[in-house]
Amino acid sequence: MQNPDDRALLVRSRLPEARIRLIRGAGVDTISFRPMPEPSGAVCIVLAARMLWAKGVGEFAEAARLLTQAGVNARFVLVGTPDLGHPASVPEATLRGWHGHDGVEWRGWQDDMPAVFRAAHIACLPSYYREGLPKVLLEAAACGLPIVTTNTPGCREVVRDGKNGYLVPVRDAQALALALRRLIDNAALRAQMGRSAREIALAEFSQERITSEVLTVYGEVRGHAGKPATVFNGLP
Numbered sequence: 001m002q003n004p005d006d007r008a009l010l011v012r013s014r015l016p017e018a019r020i021r022l023i024r025g026a027g028v029d030t031i032s033f034r035p036m037p038e039p040s041g042a043v044c045i046v047l048a049a050r051m052l053w054a055k056g057v058g059e060f061a062e063a064a065r066l067l068t069q070a071g072v073n074a075r076f077v078l079v080g081t082p083d084l085g086h087p088a089s090v091p092e093a094t095l096r097g098w099h100g101h102d103g104v105e106w107r108g109w110q111d112d113m114p115a116v117f118r119a120a121h122i123a124c125l126p127s128y129y130r131e132g133l134p135k136v137l138l139e140a141a142a143c144g145l146p147i148v149t150t151n152t153p154g155c156r157e158v159v160r161d162g163k164n165g166y167l168v169p170v171r172d173a174q175a176l177a178l179a180l181r182r183l184i185d186n187a188a189l190r191a192q193m194g195r196s197a198r199e200i201a202l203a204e205f206s207q208e209r210i211t212s213e214v215l216t217v218y219g220e221v222r223g224h225a226g227k228p229a230t231v232f233n234g235l236p
Contacts (some may be wrong), residue, residue: 035144054129062177117140122138128150144194164194
């Protein structure tokens with residue numbers, strides 16, 4: 001599984017702890033995703049995800065409205081497309097309606113995520129979806145971006161509250177807006193938290209580290225040939 005909350009769920013389901021291995025995600029390419037100088041212009045906050053209500057897209061748009069109406073000059077960029085087969089998909093008409101109002105921009109699908117993060121100052125994912133380990137947060141951390149996300153399984157594994165970003169309650173646009181404003185208003189704090197984010201990505205989530213952990217598990221399985229074994233790398 002990819003986070004301790006999922007491990008605890010398996011333990012409560014009476015799977016023996018000796019058969020559980022924690023492998024935190026697929027790892028991040030820390031060469032392609034690397035820090036760059038902050039771009040000029042208004043502070044840009046990016047939310048990159050499938051456009052699902054459960055990813056906190058609505059709370060992000062509401063936080064943008066609250067901050068813009070309070071006189072904050074910032075850009076709130078949504079990157080991703082609706083998931084038409086998902087019941088929680090945000091309608092395209094809603095996304096188009098938000099675009100161009102209250103600082104919100106909907107960019108749709110983007111192939112070059114390193115470029116998306118190079119153009120951003122802050123990464124945001126106010127998800128209340130049960131995440132495994134959001135790859136987009138690992139990529140943002142590797143790019144040296146401070147992160148604002150929710151205190152939920154998966155998301156809280158990437159962010160240490162107050163160190164490389166902020167954790168906020170789910171479905172709380174006002175708390176989200178307050179956390180974003182702390183970073184929008186303070187370039188030195190963004191730089192400090194961004195450095196910490198990069199350090200955490202290198203130390204804990206690099207592709208090299210995760211690959212080594214996976215190979216270790218495979219070695220354990222091979223060493224117990226003929227005995228039943230189960231390897232988990234996420235939950236359904």
